[in-house]
Amino acid sequence: MTLIEQLKDAMKVAMRAKEKARLGTIRLALAAIKQVEVDEAKTLSDDEITAVLTKMVKQRRDSIRQYEEAGRLDLAEAEAAEVVVLQEFLPQPMSDEELQAVVSQVIADSGASSMRDMGKVMGQLQSKVQGRADMAEVGKIVKAQLG
Structure with a gap:
């Protein structure tokens, strides 16, 4: 199963389970992937999708750091939850x-x-x-x- 298929299946599961935060994160990921596909006028491979998801995780980690410095722990926690969801679709980190x-x-x-x-x-x-x-x-x- 390709990575895009995994994301779409996870979106359906999140819809059925009424997991709004997870569903929103998966939709953001699919939208980011679609945006890159439209910009580059091609269908992305799993490696390219991994690069998009990696970039999204990095952006969220930067946001978490900035929110924590500003004392906005509620927003930092929301970003951290998104990181957890996105990491489910990335390969296991290297030791x-x-x-x-x-x-x-x-x-x-x-x-x-x-x-x-x-x-x-x-x-x-x-x-x-x-x-x-x-x-x-x-x-x-x-x-x-x-x-």
Whole structure:
């Protein structure tokens, strides 16, 4: 079953169960996917849908941080609930050990030896860890290993 089919099925289940918050989040995700499809005039693959969902999770995490700094815990909790729903459709996150191993492997395979090679390494890592790791954390690990 494709990711878009999983989202549509989850939307139907949420409708039947009258889970308004979950239904709203799934509809937002489907709308974001549809928007990208219309903008790019193509049907998105599962990897591209994962990228859209990853971006949505990142946006919500940024919002949570800003709401907490502003003392709006009610809004932060709503965003956190959306993150939980969106993460159900993303691949399982990588453990720190797995992430370290993947970064080391890519650095070795690409022949990177200094910080000048960071862009090349990050480009290769993007496809390998998409949706499974925060790219900011990946960047820190790459810097540590190259520096």
